[in-house]
Amino acid sequence: AQSVTQLGSHVSVSEGALVLLRCNYSSSVPPYLFWYVQYPNQGLQLLLKYTSAATLVKGINGFEAEFKKSETSFHLTKPSAHMSDAAEYFCAVIFSGGYQKVTFGTGTKLQVIP
Amino acid sequence: DADVTQTPRNRITKTGKRIMLECSQTKGHDRMYWYRQDPGLGLRLIYYSFDVKDINKGEISDGYSVSRQAQAKFSLSLESAIPNQTALYFCATSDSSPGQGFGGELFFGEGSRLTVL
Numbered sequence: 204a205q206s207v208t209q210l211g212s213h214v215s216v217s218e219g220a221l222v223l224l225r226c227n228y229s230s231s232v233p234p235y236l237f238w239y240v241q242y243p244n245q246g247l248q249l250l251l252k253y254t255s256a257a258t259l260v261k262g263i264n265g266f267e268a269e270f271k272k273s274e275t276s277f278h279l280t281k282p283s284a285h286m287s288d289a290a291e292y293f294c295a296v297i298f299s300g301g302y303q304k305v306t307f308g309t310g311t312k313l314q315v316i317p
Numbered sequence: 318d319a320d321v322t323q324t325p326r327n328r329i330t331k332t333g334k335r336i337m338l339e340c341s342q343t344k345g346h347d348r349m350y351w352y353r354q355d356p357g358l359g360l361r362l363i364y365y366s367f368d369v370k371d372i373n374k375g376e377i378s379d380g381y382s383v384s385r386q387a388q389a390k391f392s393l394s395l396e397s398a399i400p401n402q403t404a405l406y407f408c409a410t411s412d413s414s415p416g417q418g419f420g421g422e423l424f425f426g427e428g429s430r431l432t433v434l
Contacts, residue, residue: 212357235421246321246407246425247360254421293359297421304375305423307352309359 205230205298209308217316222266222281224311226294229275235297236277237305238268242290250292253277264288289315320344323408323426331434336395338429340408348412349391350423351375351383354405363406366391398433405430 210225228234235254239247251262258270264287268279279292294308321342330336340349347368352360362375364383372385380402382394395402409423 209359237422239423244427246427247409247423248425249422252422295423304362304365305350305421306362307360309357 205234205296205306207294207296207306207308209294209311211311212309213312213314215314215316216284218286219283222279222284222288222313224279224292224294224313226268226277226279226308227275228277228296228298230296230298232299233270233272234299236268236270237295237297238262238266238277238279239293239295239307240290241293241310247293250279284313284315286315286317289313319427321408321410321424321426323406323429325429326427327430329432329434330398332399334398334433336398336431338393338406338408338431340391340393340426342389342408342410342424344410344412344424345388346410346412346424347388348410349385350409350411351381351391351393352407352409353377354407354428360407363393395431398431400433403431403433
């Protein structure tokens with residue numbers, strides 16, 4: 204079955220440290236991939252998306268993600284965490300043949316420690 | 318004003334009551350969605366509509382119904398609310414599939430927090 208998995212429901216990093224949030228999908232055909240961010244008491248907003256152009260995708264606020272077909276992964280990274288990055292991050296996928304519906308991962312809450 | 322507006326933002330109700338959550342958008346998008354967010358479960362799709370005459374069930378539609386009154390309005394109803402429907406509900410819109418250029422992005426409202434006692 205097609206699915207999307209985010210490893211780690213909570214991730215803590217120190218301010219200035221590397222942020223790495225993991226996302227893997229299960230599909231034989233590369234899907235369309237997205238990362239969304241949810242700040243407290245707000246809706247989700249798009250960070251970045253992969254739509255079969257470049258495999259390294261740059262998003263807002265210094266985040267980027269790399270699509271790796273061989274690993275069926277789309278991990279989100281940021282070289283240096285800032286306090287304002289504290290939020291919940293969701294990986295989302297549109298699977299081929301999925302009638303263009305978006306499937307979300309379970310989310311990863313990022314805590315940034317001063 | 319927000320592009321995707323949800324009302325009410327917060328609602329507390331009792332078991333067995335009928336509840337309607339409303340969503341309106343000014344983005345001009347054809348596609349509208351209702352999601353439910355629960356801690357540790359991410360967002361799960363309840364219903365979606367690709368145009369006014371096209372409404373489809375999502376993965377957790379039992380206990381819910383929807384109405385697409387116009388291109389800009391999509392409401393979610395709980396005919397007889399139960400406590401396990403306590404959740405944060407999001408309306409979202411999108412303009413096209415990702416195969417049509419750079420579409421596929423969802424635009425979210427700020428959410429409606431529903432508590433069923």
